[in-house]
Amino acid sequence: MKARAPATGDDPYNAFITRCEGKPGGKGRLAGIPVAVKDNISTYGIPTSCGSRILEGYTPPYHANVVNLILCEGAGIAGKTNMDEFGMGSSTENSAFGPTKNPVDPSRVPGGSSGGSAAAVAAGMVPMALGSDTGGSIRCPAAFCGIVGLKPSYGRVSRYGLVAYANSLEQIGPLARTVREVSLLMEVISRYDPRDSTMGDRPFAPRLTGEVKGLRIGVPAEFFGAGVDPAVAEKVRVAIGILEEMGASVVPCSMPSMAYALAAYYVTCTSEASSNLARFDGVRYGTADDIRKPWHDAFREVRAKGFGEEVRRRILLGTFALSAGYYGKYYAKAQAARRNVSADFARIFRDVDVIAGPTMPTVAFRIGEKTDPLSMYLSDILTVPANLAGIPAVSVPCGKVKDLPVGLQVMGKPLEDERVLEVAYAYEQGVR
Amino acid sequence: MVSPDDVEKIANLADISLSRDRLGEFTREFNAILEYFEILDTVREEFREKGGEFNIMREDEITPSLPQGEVLSLPHDSEEGFIRAPRVME
Numbered sequence: 001m002k003a004r005a006p007a008t009g010d011d012p013y014n015a016f017i018t019r020c021e022g023k024p025g026g027k028g029r030l031a032g033i034p035v036a037v038k039d040n041i042s043t044y045g046i047p048t049s050c051g052s053r054i055l056e057g058y059t060p061p062y063h064a065n066v067v068n069l070i071l072c073e074g075a076g077i078a079g080k081t082n083m084d085e086f087g088m089g090s091s092t093e094n095s096a097f098g099p100t101k102n103p104v105d106p107s108r109v110p111g112g113s114s115g116g117s118a119a120a121v122a123a124g125m126v127p128m129a130l131g132s133d134t135g136g137s138i139r140c141p142a143a144f145c146g147i148v149g150l151k152p153s154y155g156r157v158s159r160y161g162l163v164a165y166a167n168s169l170e171q172i173g174p175l176a177r178t179v180r181e182v183s184l185l186m187e188v189i190s191r192y193d194p195r196d197s198t199m200g201d202r203p204f205a206p207r208l209t210g211e212v213k214g215l216r217i218g219v220p221a222e223f224f225g226a227g228v229d230p231a232v233a234e235k236v237r238v239a240i241g242i243l244e245e246m247g248a249s250v251v252p253c254s255m256p257s258m259a260y261a262l263a264a265y266y267v268t269c270t271s272e273a274s275s276n277l278a279r280f281d282g283v284r285y286g287t288a289d290d291i292r293k294p295w296h297d298a299f300r301e302v303r304a305k306g307f308g309e310e311v312r313r314r315i316l317l318g319t320f321a322l323s324a325g326y327y328g329k330y331y332a333k334a335q336a337a338r339r340n341v342s343a344d345f346a347r348i349f350r351d352v353d354v355i356a357g358p359t360m361p362t363v364a365f366r367i368g369e370k371t372d373p374l375s376m377y378l379s380d381i382l383t384v385p386a387n388l389a390g391i392p393a394v395s396v397p398c399g400k401v402k403d404l405p406v407g408l409q410v411m412g413k414p415l416e417d418e419r420v421l422e423v424a425y426a427y428e429q430g431v432r
Numbered sequence: 433m434v435s436p437d438d439v440e441k442i443a444n445l446a447d448i449s450l451s452r453d454r455l456g457e458f459t460r461e462f463n464a465i466l467e468y469f470e471i472l473d474t475v476r477e478e479f480r481e482k483g484g485e486f487n488i489m490r491e492d493e494i495t496p497s498l499p500q501g502e503v504l505s506l507p508h509d510s511e512e513g514f515i516r517a518p519r520v521m522e
Contacts (some may be wrong), residue, residue, distance in 0.1 A: 018482055061502040152484075281509060283515060283517045284506060284507050289517075291518045294520075299518075300447045311509060313462075315446050316446055317465065317514075323442070323445065329473075333472040339477070340476075374465050
């Protein structure tokens with residue numbers, strides 16, 4: 001497949017970093033379907049930059065497992081999509097290749113970090129895309145662009161070939177316009193791969209019945225609390241009401257660990273990032289270092305040239321959280337908080353089948369609107385709990401506020417990816 | 433609260449360069465984030481795994497690796513099957 005930079009005019013939303021030419025011609029469940037692939041998923045012979053200057057000129061010598069799987073089913077790679085550098089952001093503004101625009105309103109962000117994948121689907125450039133979700137990076141852009149996105153359970157999709165940012169939290173997952181298409185892509189990419197040691201052998205068995213009779217939906221008060229736009233909250237309550245009309249019952253519940261889930265998430269992901277990103281040293285691939293200089297000088301120079309500001313901030317935060325004297329205060333506490341989040345979910349799931357709430361606390365904000373890093377982090381408050389606990393979560397469009405899409409988030413018990421898609425499908429059919 | 437000097441110290445530890453003119457702003461943002469992290473002080477351990485953590489070992493297995501030629505075409509400097517790197521020892 002021939003790779004090239006997107007031509008002016010054929011990518012009005014800056015969704016792609018690289019476009020690929022050549023028609024998909026294979027046989028299989030994805031025969032003839034061009035799939036957009038997020039640029040942190042390795043593609044043999046096609047540049048993979050992670051939205052970063054530090055990987056300029058790097059073309060992987062192998063395919064990620066998910067890429068092999070979609071190609072074996074007859075799909076083609078439409079191109080590599082734009083993203084926040086190494087997945088660090090919620091707006092796709094932190095890319096070395098410029099921001100992606102939201103096809104619904106190009107003055108607004110598409111969400112992130114898989115913003116290019118979501119925009120490519122929402123704009124009709126591809127029917128399906130692959131993204132990755134560390135703290136909401138599939139669900140946030142799906143919600144902001146008005147499409148469907150699934151963060152699979154931890155261990156349900158192989159991470160082999162995904163450029164690591166925060167291994168204990170992230171998963172590759174599908175984005176598409178309908179739940180059925182998301183389910184189809186999930187079916188293809190969830191095949192067991194022993195090269196990811198955290199993966200279990202559990203074939204994905206979709207059951208899109210459209211039925212929710214007898215389903216118990218937990219609705220935690222904290223998902224509708226402070227910081228959540230009341231108009232968004234109302235839209236989501238109406239959506240849950242539709243599932244109730246279809247025969248589901250609503251169980252009000254509470255998730256006290258939400259008070260510190262976001263802090264636990266940011267301490268954990270920055271700590272993991274500070275270690276993971278040390279591999280970009282300019283020695284084996286990417287931006288070249290000056291080998292005449294001593295190691296630390298050369299290493300520092302490559303990182304200064306190659307990493308954007310948000311990446312440097314997160315490496316610094318992670319280094320700080322892991323440093324002697326602060327480890328107990330930040331990292332150890334964050335892990336205790338993470339266990340409490342999992343325990344809260346386990347307790348709620350004793351009485352309900354799924355949990356529902358908004359995906360994002362607001363609709364898509366304007367490009368350039370959030371300049372303060374903390375305010376950007378706060379937009380992840382409703383998506384990070386699922387990553388901390390490793391549970392499946394899907395975002396499905398549930399109407400608009402001021403002409404901008406709102407996402408309904410459905411979270412499920414660990415490994416019950418089929419169930420969250422079944423509920424999302426029922427909702428989608430119910431409002432048709 | 434951390435000072436600009438502390439931030440510089442961490443940056444050195446992390447091999448990250450920060451420009452002098454952005455240091456003040458960066459420190460302010462860093463402190464705002466750390467202040468938000470203070471909520472973790474309220475965390476009470478309610479759930480602890482019984483038996484703690486332990487390693488699970490398996491025998492090494494030899495599996496095919498990537499072709500050496502292709503991998504060595506990626507670094508900017510390689511020689512006789514090795515990758516050249518900056519010197520680590522002074």
